[in-house]
Amino acid sequence: MYTFDIDCSFGYEVKQPSEFIFHIQVAHHPWQTIHEEQLEVSSHLHIHEYEDEKELNRLFRFSAPAGPIELRYRARVSVDMPYRDPAFREMDIAELPSEVLHYLLPSRYCESDLLSGMAQRTFGHIPRGFDRVEAVCDWIKANIAYEVGSSQASTTARDVLANRAGVCRDFAHLGVALCRALNIPARFVFGYTEFEEPPPDFHALFEAYVGGQWVLFDATRMASIDKIVRIGTGTDAKDVAFATIYGDVEMKYMKPLICDHVDGQEPNFAHKDQFIGLKTA
Amino acid sequence: MYTFDIDCSFGYEVKQPSEFIFHIQVAHHPWQTIHEEQLEVSSHLHIHEYEDEKELNRLFRFSAPAGPIELRYRARVSVDMPYRDPAFREMDIAELPSEVLHYLLPSRYCESDLLSGMAQRTFGHIPRGFDRVEAVCDWIKANIAYEVGSSQASTTARDVLANRAGVCRDFAHLGVALCRALNIPARFVFGYTEFEEPPPDFHALFEAYVGGQWVLFDATRMASIDKIVRIGTGTDAKDVAFATIYGDVEMKYMKPLICDHVDGQEPNFAHKDQFIGLKTA
């Protein structure tokens, strides 16, 4: 079990009255215990919090008039991820719970229906199970370059395959798409993480359904898999955007900070010097 | 209010043990009253029925050994669709219920994120509201040819725009994608309908969220909008396939029949002569 302090802040200049949907709060997920959390926003904003239907993702929305706005979300969270057993089996379709079947379908950024030939050729001969999903991750790591700026908001798993480069979101999309193409249910996970090299940031990973449960995988191999603080889960990135904005808005800053929590101490964020004060609600 | 008799039958030759998921039962939808229904299947099949999370779609699944299988679903259903008021307003984002926001996002077959330029150029100048969605339907009807065989399972809304032909599924995808690109929540609807010209068949339509409710639209203009018996609702066709099969299977026949119900009379299916007897469970 690990405990983390999170301190995430945003500033925007709203040019015209706009609508904001934020998805930055830690999920109400069985692996996670939220010890405390606080959401601060500019005083003139009226926040409406809600959860999506599956009661895992927590979002909030508000209308903002023209002018500057700021948000800050802080939380202390413990994460206790179950053991990822290499002996986990792939389930037969008949064994899959009905509520999981949906995660076999293609989605906007994971066109698994177009990748079945490629997936079968590349991974069809590998024994089914946890290790096959690891083989998918190994293959992605070996064949796709991690390169900031190499992809766009509209980039799909198939684009990543052709372009052979992407960022964590693209690695996760490709992992999801290839698993689904192999008839392994898979979904997209978005969270906070410390990386081996700073700065801390949001991270995108994916889960595959093996051994009768959702198991986390990281095709980038850039984070410790048991040190992910989950924000959201969805079919792909479109379901868990940290901010969706309708209107004319300029982002001024974004600071997703996370550090190991040490009892009795102030959070020691690696990049605390970058921190910008927020006018609290 | 209209009452219909439905009689839908399928036959398959299963080559190797396979998994089936069927989505042919009439939805538990507020507009629909199911008077009676009966599902018959080959005697050796064990059916598991379930509903998806939003409790509208009803599905069933089973494992089938090699050999022939048959299914027959019969129902008598009344449909009472609320008045589609041309005065229905488009909602502002701020007015949309949180559970509807999801239907603004792109999906596998409705890449609304790629169509915003086209949608704004073509429909941006039209006054917002019910009539703008009708204008989208008119445009699709005028610009896209209804042509059986012109599209495939992987065809998306953008493909339809370029190819300028499709079937009802493609018309619905394009309607959904254009509405979302205009910030109107939209979703895909699958059902049974009588057409103006026989034979009866499955039909695909779409709903847009206007006037604070989901309102049905048919870009093909081929069916009476108030005579749709809804099977399922989803983000696009992938969510409401009438049959999803994992395995090696050959379809022998498929017969989706529907007719107006007349009290005290046997159903008078226009194509009853095509009917093939089913060995019931």
Place this chain on the structure above:
Amino acid sequence: MYTFDIDCSFGYEVKQPSEFIFHIQVAHHPWQTIHEEQLEVSSHLHIHEYEDEKELNRLFRFSAPAGPIELRYRARVSVDMPYRDPAFREMDIAELPSEVLHYLLPSRYCESDLLSGMAQRTFGHIPRGFDRVEAVCDWIKANIAYEVGSSQASTTARDVLANRAGVCRDFAHLGVALCRALNIPARFVFGYTEFEEPPPDFHALFEAYVGGQWVLFDATRMASIDKIVRIGTGTDAKDVAFATIYGDVEMKYMKPLICDHVDGQEPNFAHKDQFIGLKTA
């Protein structure tokens, strides 16, 4: 017959030694008479002029060291386009000269192989001949918005169909692709023109092979078809880029000027005030 004065100048800042290929000189084309022309370049550049294999396009190339460079091309040209007879027939394949057959094939930006269904549905019923090509132009004009910035260097005819917007290059690509899809040989034409509204600029059009000859068409309807000074002809835009640069270079200005020539008078360029002096060779 019309006579034009052309005055076209470019300035670049070369960051690192780079290679330039320019394609701005008026073509040696039967419809055109070049009365005089002059190419001036920065004194340190060694120009190599060449023509492509079909001896219509004229190009020049040079290597440039780091530093500023300037080019200026001036010409006086008469254009006498043959009569475009509405009675021109479409040729049967058997009638086409062998050297024209190549222009039935798809090219990078004109995927005619993917558009045959759409082309047949939309134009298959129109009587074959000159007027069918005009109908293609009318359709493009009616269905595609002319919008600067709506397309990119990689935009193809199929993209334009889906996005329903483009600039002259995209209009020409779509005209070419649709004609080829109808088995009418077609090619891309690049030139100088006065527009009905200033400023003058480069323009892209296309030619279709009807009546036993190459006939010019302009799907944008923005220029007088008989007032085009041809620079180059090719399968699509990639063959007639006005500048192809290998290296790290910043464009400082580009000025393609054209005006009607009046004997005994200095050229009266509408935007002469914008003219920037060039250090001549």
Place this chain on the structure above:
Amino acid sequence: MYTFDIDCSFGYEVKQPSEFIFHIQVAHHPWQTIHEEQLEVSSHLHIHEYEDEKELNRLFRFSAPAGPIELRYRARVSVDMPYRDPAFREMDIAELPSEVLHYLLPSRYCESDLLSGMAQRTFGHIPRGFDRVEAVCDWIKANIAYEVGSSQASTTARDVLANRAGVCRDFAHLGVALCRALNIPARFVFGYTEFEEPPPDFHALFEAYVGGQWVLFDATRMASIDKIVRIGTGTDAKDVAFATIYGDVEMKYMKPLICDHVDGQEPNFAHKDQFIGLKTA
């Protein structure tokens, strides 16, 4: 130097009067000496032979009325390919002959403009020269599965990258596209070859311009590079289709045979037993 006997025959059933263009005759290429050749066709066909502008490709065309037609092409050809020197340099752009520059441009099936990121990431660090083109071939061989049926007529180099499978045509397209993306001129070559494993067949390869000359490469590694009898050369497969048919025609048989010639002996085609007699002109 190798000498080959070629015996290539086709049979079609023409349903309606149709136009045929064939590209099966051995090229007039400096590496090749044609000792004898004979073209036989059904007696009622009038053949028109022609060469394309660069005088390498030889084609013939004819109109066929409804009914059966047959063609047979036989040739004895010596091929003497120059030494492929691993020390061949990549040329700088400035060194490239002007007539070669065209082969740096993208084409219908080789979207080199879209692959520059991938090409630079994967091959940018490899020393420039012959060995870099070999590295491109090695990479293709290692990463793309040779699988009959995995691609279609419209499949492009980028599709092959995403699907990771193809046939010789696709391997050649990818080789061409990656070379162009690295600023190495490249073109598509189509010919006859013996394979290490029978049956003999048409083959697709590519040439890269290194060491001041066009050098042949085979990304499939399935044929002896010096045992290719060249039929045609072009920007990609669209330029060298062995048969282009306008009309309603059914192919009955196609037999491209090739074997080593032994003086004084009848050709010993490995699959002569399959040979079908042709009614000669």
